[in-house]
Amino acid sequence: MAQKKRIPFQDPDSETDIVAQVVLPFDKSLEISIKSIKSRFLRNMVTVTSLILAVSFLAYILIGSDITNGIYGSGQPDLMKMLEKSGYQVGGSAKERWIVILSLLVCTVGIINAQLMAVTERFREIGTMKCLGALDSFVLRLFVLEASMQGVVGSLLGALAGGVIAILLGMLRFGFDAIKFLPLSDIGISVLYSIGVGFGLSLVGVFYPALIAAKMRPIEAMRVEE
Amino acid sequence: MPDTHTIVRVTGVTKNFKLGSTNVQALKGVDLEIYAGEYLSIMGPSGSGKSTLFNMIGGLDKPTEGKVFIDEVDIAQLDAFELAWLRNRKIGYIFQTFNLIQVMTALENITLPMIFAGVHNDAAVKKGIELLDLVGLHKRYNHKPQELSGGQQQRVAIARSLANDPAIILADEPTGNLDLSTGEEIIKLMSALSKERGVTIITATHDYKMLNASDRVVWIEDGLVKKVENRDQLNIDVGCIRMA
Ligand SMILES: Nc1ncnc2c1ncn2[C@@H]1O[C@H](COP(=O)(O)OP(=O)(O)OP(=O)(O)O)[C@@H](O)[C@H]1O
Ligand SMILES: [Mg+2]
Numbered sequence: 001m002a003q004k005k006r007i008p009f010q011d012p013d014s015e016t017d018i019v020a021q022v023v024l025p026f027d028k029s030l031e032i033s034i035k036s037i038k039s040r041f042l043r044n045m046v047t048v049t050s051l052i053l054a055v056s057f058l059a060y061i062l063i064g065s066d067i068t069n070g071i072y073g074s075g076q077p078d079l080m081k082m083l084e085k086s087g088y089q090v091g092g093s094a095k096e097r098w099i100v101i102l103s104l105l106v107c108t109v110g111i112i113n114a115q116l117m118a119v120t121e122r123f124r125e126i127g128t129m130k131c132l133g134a135l136d137s138f139v140l141r142l143f144v145l146e147a148s149m150q151g152v153v154g155s156l157l158g159a160l161a162g163g164v165i166a167i168l169l170g171m172l173r174f175g176f177d178a179i180k181f182l183p184l185s186d187i188g189i190s191v192l193y194s195i196g197v198g199f200g201l202s203l204v205g206v207f208y209p210a211l212i213a214a215k216m217r218p219i220e221a222m223r224v225e226e
Numbered sequence: 227m228p229d230t231h232t233i234v235r236v237t238g239v240t241k242n243f244k245l246g247s248t249n250v251q252a253l254k255g256v257d258l259e260i261y262a263g264e265y266l267s268i269m270g271p272s273g274s275g276k277s278t279l280f281n282m283i284g285g286l287d288k289p290t291e292g293k294v295f296i297d298e299v300d301i302a303q304l305d306a307f308e309l310a311w312l313r314n315r316k317i318g319y320i321f322q323t324f325n326l327i328q329v330m331t332a333l334e335n336i337t338l339p340m341i342f343a344g345v346h347n348d349a350a351v352k353k354g355i356e357l358l359d360l361v362g363l364h365k366r367y368n369h370k371p372q373e374l375s376g377g378q379q380q381r382v383a384i385a386r387s388l389a390n391d392p393a394i395i396l397a398d399e400p401t402g403n404l405d406l407s408t409g410e411e412i413i414k415l416m417s418a419l420s421k422e423r424g425v426t427i428i429t430a431t432h433d434y435k436m437l438n439a440s441d442r443v444v445w446i447e448d449g450l451v452k453k454v455e456n457r458d459q460l461n462i463d464v465g466c467i468r469m470a
Contacts, residue, residue, distance in 0.1 A: 008299045008303070008304065008308060009296075009297050009299055009312070009316065021343070021344045022307065022310045022311055022314055022342055022343070022344075023341075023342065023343075023344045024341065024342060025341070028341050028347075032329075032330075035329045035330065036329050038329075039328070039329040124323075124325060125327050125328065125329075127325075128321075128325045128326075128327060129327070129338070130310075130313070131284075131286070131313055131319045131325075132313065132314065132319075132338055132339040132342060132386075133310045133311065133313045133314025133315070133339060133342045133343070134310065134342060135306065135307065135310050136306065138342075217286070217287075218286050218313075219281050219286040219287045222281075222286070222321070222325075
């Protein structure tokens with residue numbers, strides 16, 4: 001991101017240009033983000049927990065339906081009867097889908113709220129960085145990086161928890177047949193899908209707050225707390 | 227003072243703030259020339275417009291009317307990138323509330339502007355340590371701001387403001403949150419730095435101790451420059467204040 005151009009402050013006749021760059025290298029951004037996350041560990045854990053809950057619910061529903069689909073596809077009459085009794089529908093029920101979508105929505109709103117609070121709390125820090133020469137993009141990058149790290153952790157843990165719970169409950173219902181007819185590729189896809197959705201949600205959640213932070217003028221940041 | 231060229235030129239600057247339906251005019255037409263290498267104090271009662279003027283000079287806010295030139299460049303004409311460059315290289319800021327970044331150590335606070343300037347990490351750390359030594363904070367490199375006293379935090383902030391060898395240091399009430407003797411030390415440090423390094427220092431204050439260190443004092447009242455005094459004219463005034 002090293003930009004080079006002539007800065008108006010140099011002597012117009014000078015041969016050599018002042019190196020006009022304002023940069024924040026990636027490893028430094030990462031270092032700062034990790035520091036921020038550590039210093040606000042508890043609050044970050046709350047955000048991550050809400051993500052874990054939502055993603056684990058999604059993974060639970062997806063893998064649960066992988067299990068029933070596997071059993072449905074097995075063609076074994078006694079198992080099919082059990083399924084029918086429990087009201088199985090191919091492709092999962094609409095109600096389930098709604099609950100999943102709702103839980104994801106609630107989670108996103110929670111993330112936006114938490115990130116907005118983080119921005120307010122860090123007004124002074126952001127303003128100071130801008131006084132030191134930070135560009136809008138640096139601030140944006142820091143927030144997105146932090147959200148990504150939260151997103152990765154939350155989604156991984158959530159997908160793992162949801163998958164384990166779904167398989168355990170499946171085994172409770174169908175015994176070992178639950179995993180016998182369960183294709184590994186289906187689980188893989190469901191887990192990846194859950195992780196992807198979780199990660200996406202944290203990015204969607206941070207987008208608006210990060211934009212506010214990035215656009216903030218240093219003077220506004222300096223005025224707070226007077 | 228060798229080669230006294232003008233580094234900051236303020237011409238006809240006014241600033242209006244809209245507060246609901248009322249209009250507050252914080253600056254009512256300020257003209258000011260600040261010379262390279264001088265230590266300039268801006269004095270005035272609370273609410274007279276010192277901070278507002280500072281923010282204009284520092285490129286943190288735009289005047290309603292009038293212009294601010296730094297090195298004869300009209301800073302209203304700069305784009306976002308050039309402004310960031312200006313804040314990064316040309317100007318060092320010192321705040322009343324120190325404004326160190328709490329999650330970073332003293333040393334990291336000082337290296338941050340150098341990192342922004344594209345300085346290699348090792349070089350930044352080396353210079354950061356030199357600067358911390360310069361402001362008298364030996365062996366405090368890895369302390370977080372919360373672990374430092376107010377005076378020590380302000381020293382870190384001074385070191386940080388020097389990180390990229392700026393031409394101008396803007397200090398808005400740098401001693402406002404410090405006790406008397408600590409404030410005095412900070413002022414001594416700043417005036418020594420201005421002499422040694424030839425940095426232009428501009429401070430706002432209600433602190434009369436600041437006057438002794440200043441080359442010139444600008445008195446502001448109610449958004450207007452009331453008078454500008456050189457150091458030799460000053461002593462008389464300081465005497466009067468002491469007697470009063
Ligand atoms: N953002 C703002 N919105 C509205 N009014 C403002 C704003 N900033 C400053 N003012 C007004 O402008 C005037 C000058 O304020 P300023 O902060 O420049 O004073 P000051 O000389 O720095 O005072 P102090 O010594 O208390 O710091 C005040 O009347 C203040 O109320
Ligand atoms: Mg002020």
